[in-house]
Amino acid sequence: MEPLPPFATHVVGNQPPEFAPRNLWRDDHALREAVAHEGGGDFTDVLAGYGALAGDELYRLSFDAHRDRPRLRTHDRFGERIDLVEFHPNYHRIMEAAIGHGVAGLSWSHARPGSHVARAALSYLHHQVEPGTSCPLTMTHAAVPVLRHAPTLAEWGTKAAVSHYDPRDIGIPHKRGVTIGMGMTEKQGGSDVRANATVAKPLAGEGEYLLVGHKWFFSAPMSDGFLVLAQAPGGLTCFLLPRWRPDGSRNALRLMRLKDKLGDWANASSEVEFADAWAYRVGEEGRGVATIIEMVMLTRLDCMLGSAAEMRMALAQAIHHARHRQTFGRNLSEHALMRNVLADLAIEAEASIALAMRVARAVDRAPHDPHEAAFARITTAVGKYWVCKRAPAFVNEAQECLGGAGYVEESILPRLYRQAPLNSIWEGSGNIQCLDVLRALSREPGTGSRLLAELELARGLNAEYDEHLAGLRPLLDGGIEAEEWQARRWVEAMALGLQAGLLLRHHSLAAEAFCRTRLGGDHGNVYGTLPGGIDLAGLIERALP
Structure with a gap:
């Protein structure tokens, strides 16, 4: 046994090397075969590129994005209500990479046979290294076909599908791309959404309402808009509730607190109250579910x-x-x-x-x-x-x-x-x-x-x-x-x-x-x-x- 250097007590040995960098697509036979069997073979180059990125840079970025949890700022230093959630910069870098490579929008931006299979594989690769960001990515992807039910919301559906991430808290007219969150769960109902008590009051404008109530789980609260359920005169109805009103003013949704969760730390989940929050109806009244x-x-x-x-x-x-x-x-x-x-x-x-x-x-x-x-x-x-x-x-x-x-x-x-x-x-x-x-x-x-x-x-x-x-x-x-x-x-x-x-x-x-x-x-x-x-x-x- 060779002598130790000065002040050293031992030699570090028998340790595995770092896991990364590793191409998560290349090393996964089961995934590659499943994509080929299910019709996603045309997207192999896209998947190989993201597998390399996820298994290297995103893997390294994910540790701080997870460890440094989101923080809620309800007011600025002057006392103005702002309802902002602040994230570690790595969170935004990961979101930018994911949306830029189609994790949220490939199914819609490159809609052809196999695109949903390829998008699913992208989501699988991404989730391996940073599952917290998967929440807003998933909801943004899933919201697009719902938004298409309302022709007036075509801009929302288009911008949710593009490969551009913009984290700024500004209105949709000033953004190339948007993210979508969701709010269905209330304290008294849980999975029984038909027990929801949030009320939607119709306005004079076609499809416009004001919402009063709460959501017990309001996912990804820094999204640009949210699909929510509320009780309209015709029954439980689906609405798009944006952070900013069409007139450029801040919408009346108040973030009460962030959930202290077991895991999923990189992602913010919140409780929210609506104080005459402006929303636009998606689908018919009474057909929310x-x-x-x-x-x-x-x-x-x-x-x-x-x-x-x-x-x-x-x-x-x-x-x-x-x-x-x-x-x-x-x-x-x-x-x-x-x-x-x-x-x-x-x-x-x-x-x-x-x-x-x-x-x-x-x-x-x-x-x-x-x-x-x-x-x-x-x-x-x-x-x-x-x-x-x-x-x-x-x-x-x-x-x-x-x-x-x-x-x-x-x-x-x-x-x-x-x-x-x-x-x-x-x-x-x-x-x-x-x-x-x-x-x-x-x-x-x-x-x-x-x-x-x-x-x-x-x-x-x-x-x-x-x-x-x-x-x-x-x-x-x-x-x-x-x-x-x-x-x-x-x-x-x-x-x-x-x-x-x-x-x-x-x-x-x-x-x-x-x-x-x-x-x-x-x-x-x-x-x-x-x-x-x-x-x-x-x-x-x-x-x-």
Whole structure:
């Protein structure tokens, strides 16, 4: 052992190198194959470029953007009400890069077959490194088709789709691009938005109203405009509420406080009160839920993508660490039990992105294909429930692969772990998703038959899969009706069937192992309990070359 330098107590060794820079697109076989299978291949250059940017510069910027939380300034130093939220400069740099590369607008600015699939892949790449900014990006993307219901708001829809980020707090006429937030939840109602008490009073101008009330969760409060629900004379109605009135004056929305959240620290979430806030009606009076539901479908897809992205980054961090950290004379990744854990996580991560990208294809084709529209209607809820439920335990298992280092803020794992429960709550918690699936099956029979047709495509490829499909068929073809208390069991079975079918049809290395463990029951209750006969090394190498 060589002598130490003066004043040194030890030599630092046996540490993995920095994770970044890394091209998140190039290193993700499962993502690249899913994009190709689902029709997004024309956008490969865009995705490769953003994968390199996200895995390098944005990854580095994300730590301060997350750590330095947004601050609310209700008044300026002279006592004037300003209702501003201040962010770390890195937040704005990340938002500028994301919007500039189409994370919020590619589906609309380059609308052609596969654009929704490519935009979904961009969102997945982005969320891996900075999930907090995904909230305003998701809502801006999802708001565009809703805004198109109101011809008077055409400028809003156009500017929400462009690849230009402008964080200035000024009116829309002075901006090339805008972001959109959302406010539906109130104290007394939660997910039951029909219990909303905010009142909308019509004005003389066509479609113009004044809103009085509150929102308990008002997401991304520095957005330029917000889609909100309020009670008009004709019932619950959707409105666009801007930060600035058309006459150039500040609108009467008051930010009361920012939410002190478990995670999602880079993003500001707030409570707000409306004191005769000016708003413009979107859709018909009394049709608020029906108007905004198109936005909800798109944001649910992004919840699914976000959870899959968190799993992907956690897995990549765990494999990277295990390949470079030595214990008991060998690299961690060479120990049989660690290989079992990493391979099991790799199977789960690949199944998650395969399902999310298949749903993205359905969303892409829904406007022109009623079968895909029916498939998207039910699978956004199925996938949102299942993939988002899997994320917290998955991220925790990946943390454990790093030991204590995975519990320290200097790694990205604590951020991912705090983020992981959010997507299962946002846009409707697990019970809401499962009840929505049952509602679709009972009220829209075409959804069940379309889901069954999709599952039938993999029949005959695996014995466990065929047995699983036989158990689902009576429900999906209308032979039986599921009772509410069984909803979670049925939705889980649908999600597993969809994931298994996709892996089998894509001839994935993970397919047989997924069917054997997730469908056939040859698996324990935690990750790392794969049975013998599975190519552990191959699954790990496929997950991170």
